[in-house]
Each structure stands twice: as C-alpha cells, then as structure tokens.
Amino acid sequence: MADTATNGRWRDLDKLLLRPGNLVGPNFEPSPELRDDLQTYARVLVVGAGGLGCELLKDLALSGFRNLEVIDMDRIEVSNLNRQFLFRLQDVGKPKAEVAAQRVMERVSGVNIVPHFCRIEDKDLEFYSDFNIIALGLDSIEARSYINAVACSFLEYDSDDNPMEETMKPMVDGGTEGFKGHARVILPGVTPCFECTIWLFPPQVKFPLCTLAETPRTAAHCIEYAHLIKWGEVHVGKSFDEDDPEHMQWVYSEAVKRAELFGILGVTYSFTQGVVKNIIPAIASTNALISAACALEALKIATGCSKTMSNYLTYNGLEGLHTKVTEFVRDKDCLVCGPGVLIELDTSTTLQKFIDLLGEHPKVRMPKASVAHRGENLYMQAPPILEEMTRSNLQVSLYNLMGKLARDVVHVTGAAAVNGKTASSLRKLRIVFRGATNDGVADMDTAGGA
Amino acid sequence: MLKMSQYLNDGTVGIMIKLFKVKEKQREIAENANGKAPVKKQSAGELRLHKDICELNLPKTTTINFPNGKDDLMNFEVTIRPDEGYYLGGTFVFTFHVPTIYPHEAPKVKCKTKLYHPNIDLEGNVCLNILREDWKPVLNINTVIYGLHHLFTQPNHEDPLNSDAAAVLRDNPKMFEANVRRAMAGGYVGQTYFSRCV
Numbered sequence: 001m002a003d004t005a006t007n008g009r010w011r012d013l014d015k016l017l018l019r020p021g022n023l024v025g026p027n028f029e030p031s032p033e034l035r036d037d038l039q040t041y042a043r044v045l046v047v048g049a050g051g052l053g054c055e056l057l058k059d060l061a062l063s064g065f066r067n068l069e070v071i072d073m074d075r076i077e078v079s080n081l082n083r084q085f086l087f088r089l090q091d092v093g094k095p096k097a098e099v100a101a102q103r104v105m106e107r108v109s110g111v112n113i114v115p116h117f118c119r120i121e122d123k124d125l126e127f128y129s130d131f132n133i134i135a136l137g138l139d140s141i142e143a144r145s146y147i148n149a150v151a152c153s154f155l156e157y158d159s160d161d162n163p164m165e166e167t168m169k170p171m172v173d174g175g176t177e178g179f180k181g182h183a184r185v186i187l188p189g190v191t192p193c194f195e196c197t198i199w200l201f202p203p204q205v206k207f208p209l210c211t212l213a214e215t216p217r218t219a220a221h222c223i224e225y226a227h228l229i230k231w232g233e234v235h236v237g238k239s240f241d242e243d244d245p246e247h248m249q250w251v252y253s254e255a256v257k258r259a260e261l262f263g264i265l266g267v268t269y270s271f272t273q274g275v276v277k278n279i280i281p282a283i284a285s286t287n288a289l290i291s292a293a294c295a296l297e298a299l300k301i302a303t304g305c306s307k308t309m310s311n312y313l314t315y316n317g318l319e320g321l322h323t324k325v326t327e328f329v330r331d332k333d334c335l336v337c338g339p340g341v342l343i344e345l346d347t348s349t350t351l352q353k354f355i356d357l358l359g360e361h362p363k364v365r366m367p368k369a370s371v372a373h374r375g376e377n378l379y380m381q382a383p384p385i386l387e388e389m390t391r392s393n394l395q396v397s398l399y400n401l402m403g404k405l406a407r408d409v410v411h412v413t414g415a416a417a418v419n420g421k422t423a424s425s426l427r428k429l430r431i432v433f434r435g436a437t438n439d440g441v442a443d444m445d446t447a448g449g450a
Numbered sequence: 451m452l453k454m455s456q457y458l459n460d461g462t463v464g465i466m467i468k469l470f471k472v473k474e475k476q477r478e479i480a481e482n483a484n485g486k487a488p489v490k491k492q493s494a495g496e497l498r499l500h501k502d503i504c505e506l507n508l509p510k511t512t513t514i515n516f517p518n519g520k521d522d523l524m525n526f527e528v529t530i531r532p533d534e535g536y537y538l539g540g541t542f543v544f545t546f547h548v549p550t551i552y553p554h555e556a557p558k559v560k561c562k563t564k565l566y567h568p569n570i571d572l573e574g575n576v577c578l579n580i581l582r583e584d585w586k587p588v589l590n591i592n593t594v595i596y597g598l599h600h601l602f603t604q605p606n607h608e609d610p611l612n613s614d615a616a617a618v619l620r621d622n623p624k625m626f627e628a629n630v631r632r633a634m635a636g637g638y639v640g641q642t643y644f645s646r647c648v
C-alpha cells in the first residue's frame with residue numbers, strides 16, 4: 001500500500017491523521033492505521049443526490065471514505081445541470097443517485113458507492129442501522145425530520161439517562177438557500193436533534209386563498225391560484241403531483257393566462273417550479289462551501305482528528321460574507337432524542353394498571369393518560385369514538401400490546417401535575433419489562449447496538 | 451457494553467472509528483441471521499396530533515370520525531351541523547389531512563359537501579386565515595374546528611372564494627338566505643347544482 005503514488009494521494013489527509021495536535025478529539029492517536037480503518041470500516045450514507053449531494057459524494061470520496069451509499073428518488077432535469085456538476089446533458093431523465101455514484105467512482109479510484117433510486121421511506125430501519133454516519137443534502141423539512149427520527153430511534157440511554165455512545169448515529173446536515181447555508185452536526189443525545197430546533201426553519205409563506213381567487217397582485221399569486229384553485233376545478237378527483245412535469249407545465253400555462261388577465265409580469269416556468277415546490281434558486285458556490293464543512297465534520301467524527309464543530313454553522317454570502325458557529329442546546333424533553341422517563345414493569349401489568357400507575361408516578365403524575373406505541377393507539381381517553389375503539393385493550397397486558405419487546409418507548413398524553421399546576425402534556429416513557437428478553441423480535445432500539 | 455471513548459461535556463465526540471470497526475464485525479455476523487421486519491415509527495407530528503385529538507373539546511354541533519381506524523389520526527372527517535344562522539339544519543363534512551411536520555405546518559382542510567358559501571368554493575377550498583397565512587404552531591385542531599364552525603354562523607363577504615355568493619350576501623342578504631335554503635334542499639342556484647344536505 002505504501003508506494004509513492006499512494007503517499008502522494010493521501011498526503012493532505014495524512015497531515016490530519018498522522019500528527020498530534022492540540023485541537024484533536026479525545027483519545028485521538030495519530031497512526032497510519034487510522035486511514036486504513038477509515039477506508040475499511042467507515043460506512044457513510046449520503047441522503048440526496050442533488051446540488052449538495054453531488055458535492056458531498058465527491059468531498060467524502062476525496063477525503064478517504066471508501067464505503068459510500070447514496071439515496072435519492074429524483075431523476076435528472078435540464079435545470080439541474082448548472083450546479084449538479086456530476087450530471088451531463090445526456091443524463092437527463094436518468095436517476096440522480098445512479099449517475100452520481102457512477103461518476104464519482106469513475107473519477108476517484110478505490111471508492112465504492114452504492115446508489116439507491118427510491119424514496120427514503122422505502123428503506124427499513126435495518127438499512128439505516130448499517131451506516132456509521134448519515135450525511136444529509138436535502139431541501140425539505142419533511143425529509144430531514146424523517147431521517148432525524150430514524151437516526152434518533154437507534155439511540156439508547158443507560159439507567160442514569162446518559163446516552164450510550166455505541167447506539168449513537170451521528171448526522172451531518174447541510175442546507176442551502178441561494179447565498180445562505182447551514183452545516184450542522186447532530187450527535188443524538190449530545191447535540192440538539194432536528195426536532196429540538198425545528199423553529200429554526202421559517203414556516204413556508206402561505207397566501208390567503210381569497211387573495212389568490214380575487215385580488216392577485218404578484219406572479220406568485222397567479223402561480224398559486226393555478227396550483228391550489230384552478231387545478232382542482234379542472235381535474236376533479238385527480239391530485240396534483242409536483243414531480244410530474246406535465247402537471248407543472250399545466251400550472252405554468254394557467255398561471256401565465258391569469259397573469260395576463262391581471263396585467264402581472266414575472267411568471268416563468270422555473271419560477272413556477274420554485275413557488276410550487278417552495279424552492280429558492282441554488283447557487284453552486286454555496287453548495288460547495290456547505291458540503292465541504294459537512295464532509296470535514298464527517299471526517300472528524302470518524303477519526304477524531306479534530307473536535308467536531310459545536311454545533312451549527314451558518315453561512316451568508318449575500319452581502320459580503322458572514323459565518324458563525326452557534327452552540328444550540330438540546331431540548332431535554334425532546335420527544336425524538338430525549339431520554340424520556342424510565343419505567344420498569346412486570347410483563348403481567350395490564351394497560352389499565354399501567355395508566356393508574358402513571359397517575360402516581362412522581363416523574364409523570366398523569367392520572368388519565370392516553371397511550372401510543374409506535375404509531376398504534378393503545379388507549380385513547382377521548383374523543384368517545386376512539387375511546388370505544390381502544391377500550392378493550394385496557395385488560396390486556398402492556399407487554400403483549402407492545403409486541404413482547406423487552407424494552408421500548410411509549411408516548412403518553414394527558415393532563416399532568418407540573419409544579420403544583422395542571423397542564424396538558426405529552427411525554428416519552430422508556431418501558432423496561434422485568435425478566436423479559438428479546439427473542440429476535442424486531443426492536444429498533446437495540447438494532448445495531450452491542 | 452463497551453466504552454471505547456466518552457463524549458465530552460462540550461458537545462463533541464471522540465474518535466468513533468473503533469466503534470465502527472466493532473459494528474462492522476457485528477454486521478457480518480448479523481447478515482447471516484434472519485432479517486428483521488421494518489418497524490413503523492411515529493413522527494413528532496403524529497405525537498403532537500395524538501395530544502390534540504385527546505384534548506378535543508368539540509362544540510355540540512360537531513362530530514369527528516376516523517375512516518381509516520384508530521391508528522390513522524392524520525386523516526379524519528369533521529361533520530358540522532350548524533344550530534343557528536343561514537345554514538341551520540344542514541350537514542357539512544370536512545376532510546382533514548395533517549402533514550407529518552405538523553404543527554410546523556397547518557392541517558389541510560377541504561369541504562366534502564358542495565355548498566353555497568362566500569368563503570368556500572365549489573371544489574371545497576376553504577378561506578380561513580388560520581389554515582394558511584395566520585397558522586401558528588401553538589394553534590391546534592380544536593381551534594381549526596371552531597374556525598370552521600364560525601364560518602357557518604358568520605359567513606363574510608370580504609374574503610370571497612365564491613365571489614357570486616359573496617356579492618349576493620353583501621347586496622341582498624334576504625336573497626342570500628333564499629339561495630342557501632335552495633342549495634341545501636338540493637337544487638340550482640344560477641347554473642350550479644347542489645345536492646341535498648339537510
């Protein structure tokens with residue numbers, strides 16, 4: 001391995017991995033073995049093969065990562081070509097993930113990239129459990145929120161409510177909008193997860209429907225009229241698909257007609273796409289900067305060659321240049337990444353008894369709880385129609401209702417006594433059944449754990 | 451449980467590659483074992499909705515229904531039977547679709563019953579400020595249902611989605627009332643046919 005060509009190729013990486021320093025992570029031991037281990041054992045999933053995803057794949061491959069996978073459900077469009085630099089004109093119509101993987105493998109020898117042309121929801125938890133680091137190059141809150149929930153679902157806490165590092169699935173998340181961008185490091189249980197800080201994302205601008213219908217004043221109003229009102233009038237029973245170019249073309253031409261009627265300028269096809277999909281035009285240089293920051297953080301997480309950024313970098317290149325790292329704090333009661341309240345039960349405890357117990361429990365004090373487990377509503381106190389549908393569960397043991405898992409998370413809602421006052425609350429509980437062991441039943445909280 | 455390194459108080463982690471190495475070994479072993487079934491997860495939005503639904507305090511004119519059963523709270527129907535005003539005696543069904551990032555975004559609400567109303571168009575789009583421009587994460591499903599209820603007691607001509615109905619309400623409330631009666635009984639108002647909903 002140690003021929004001169006190889007040495008030359010990894011010269012820059014070796015400067016980070018072979019030398020000690022005062023900014024290195026804890027327990028960092030510089031050695032050539034580190035690079036070999038990085039290439040052999042670190043498995044990184046890149047989510048998204050668009051503007052950021054292309055950059056991330058290239059950057060990670062050039063930083064010494066060799067086991068990469070990429071997931072994206074989109075096909076290449078002409079309008080992507082200005083910044084999604086792995087794609088060529090003849091690639092239009094092909095899956096982004098496949099072309100991106102191919103191109104990077106052609107250019108960077110030794111790297112292996114497995115593409116997945118599908119939705120992120122199509123993969124099961126086992127798929128995600130296989131990766132050591134997840135790098136996100138996404139443009140939607142929904143997708144981030146989904147991956148965040150998946151990654152945090154692997155996290156386990158010990159009996160002192162400390163996160164167990166071996167169950168931690170680190171994420172690096174990049175995002176850009178025009179000349180602005182962010183890069184963040186999410187170490188579930190240590191730094192805030194996406195849900196802890198969802199307020200960082202401004203809600204989408206929504207115009208009043210009556211303005212769209214009666215008094216349009218801007219190009220965006222005309223586009224939203226065609227998208228939200230006219231589409232339904234003409235295509236009864238057929239829902240609009242923003243990923244269908246024919247649908248988009250139809251909205252565009254209706255928006256043009258409407259704009260002409262009201263003497264409004266500025267409706268173009270790409271602006272129509274932007275408004276409908278809520279996309280702000282991407283700038284290649286912003287993607288490159290943000291991706292570089294993310295790839296570096298991935299390298300730091302894996303090798304410890306430097307302390308990771310703590311924990312949220314913002315970049316603004318709009319007027320001059322401004323960048324800043326902010327240390328956001330975790331929401332200790334976060335329903336997604338928080339520890340919740342640990343409760344030990346016998347396998348024979350009925351749901352009714354469990355609910356009674358929550359009223360007494362000093363850390364919960366919720367006398368009339370409704371209980372949910374992994375999307376299943378075990379008992380609902382209200383409304384009456386749901387109460388009736390779930391009432392028969394009350395006499396069943398919680399252990400059975402939870403699929404005979406030795407330990408898992410449930411969520412409870414109801415009025416609870418907090419500091420002497422009664423307030424409605426929603427809590428996460430970690431249930432452990434005394435004497436029960438998992439017998440190969442699906443259990444996301446121990447998947448990948450030791 | 452192994453403890454290769456410890457995360458630090460300053461929110462950074464130490465070298466993780468050793469953990470990756472151990473995991474890779476485990477993965478090779480696990481690959482020989484049977485695959486595990488995918489497991490349904492609950493999004494933060496679903497959990498918040500769960501809370502909203504448990505806390506519903508509906509007006510007596512309103513009922514709620516879950517067509518997909520007890521485990522799909524993201525899609526439901528609300529039926530309103532106004533007990534006063536122009537729409538007294540009618541039955542109006544609204545469909546709710548709640549997005550996964552609720553309450554960051556508002557529920558999507560449509561009226562399934564075709565009706566003659568200044569703020570609801572013939573396709574069921576509803577002009578209610580809290581469903582769009584004035585939505586805030588502190589609002590909840592109960593607020594939206596009360597908002598819908600309000601549209602029946604206080605239809606207003608200033609935010610028209612059905613501009614014909616709005617003009618009639620503004621210029622001739624008596625005629626508006628007659629039109630509403632005719633539509634609810636099943637019949638034509640102008641060129642538009644309405645099915646009976648009383």
Ligand SMILES: [Zn+2]
Pocket residue numbers: 192193194195196197331334335336337338
């Ligand atoms: Zn969190």
